[in-house]
Amino acid sequence: MSGEGSLRERLIDAGVDLVLAEGSASVGLREIARRAGVSHGAPRRWFPTHHALLSAIARRGFEDLGAWFVAAAADEPTPRGQLEAIARTYVRYALERRGMFELMFRHELLDSTLQQAAGEQPRLREATLPMFQHFTRMVATCCPEQEAEVTAAALWANLHGVAQLWAWGSLQLVLGEVGLAAKERDRLVMAVLDAHLGPVTS
Known part of the structure; x- marks a missing residue:
């Protein structure tokens, strides 16, 4: 370099x-x-702007999250197992790297029109879309009968909500299982996957 x-x-x-x-x-x-x-x-x-700096840092976050996904899914032999591992990892990343996670989904950084007008490249949108496309491909493999993009978007939104509500303490409050934090998070992630993909039957 x-x-x-x-x-x-x-x-x-x-x-x-x-x-x-x-x-x-x-x-x-x-x-x-x-x-x-x-x-x-x-x-x-x-x-040249504060906006450009934040965008570059957030891109690094997406690269980091992608590496976490690869490591999490590496030892899973089935598509559903890989998707489960990635879903758990998404929530864990959100909680362990909270500042970065919040930055990565700042909408003003995702606005390609604003970034292009300011001459700032590369655009953060181009780092976000591969993550969603990866989710979509995995959903399509697990559930070929479903509309993959819609299901993947709903799944992503649900996982993001679990991460945010857990970070705020809301889910621990309603579940009353503070002492079993990691176990309860995993149960929630499985419930999300079952809701959108159907339960594993074999």
């Missing part, structure tokens, strides 16, 4: 660390520069 490319990655690395530690609201070009050990003006060469 060239020196310039390496510096760009260092700036993103610093942004990722800051998001994970303090959330996306804490991310600014000056603080990123300080953490990366460069002048305050240096980040502007690669990230």
Whole structure:
């Protein structure tokens, strides 16, 4: 990697660390520069706006989540088992990397029109769509009789809701099973999959 490319990655690395530690609201070009050990003006060469910096950090989050998916599904022999592993991983990622997860789904960063108008590339939408397409392909394999995109969208929305409500403590409140957190989360994920794909019958 060239020196310039390496510096760009260092700036993103610093942004990722800051998001994970303090959330996306804490991310600014000056603080990123300080953490990366460069002048305050240096980040502007690669990230002309705060929006562009957040988008680059969020793209890194999607790459990270994709790697988690691959690792989770690697030892699962069936499509349904792989989808179950990925669904559990999605919720776990949301809870363990909460600041990044919240940043990744910021709608103003997903708006390709705004990013294109500002001359900011690559567009974050192009990092989000592969994740959804992966869900869609897996749903189509598990349930070829269903409309895969609609089912995948509903499944994704449901998993996202589980992650958010668990992070806020709402599901623990209604389930009354705080002491069995991981086990209860997995049960919820299985209930989501059964609701959208049907229960496993064999």
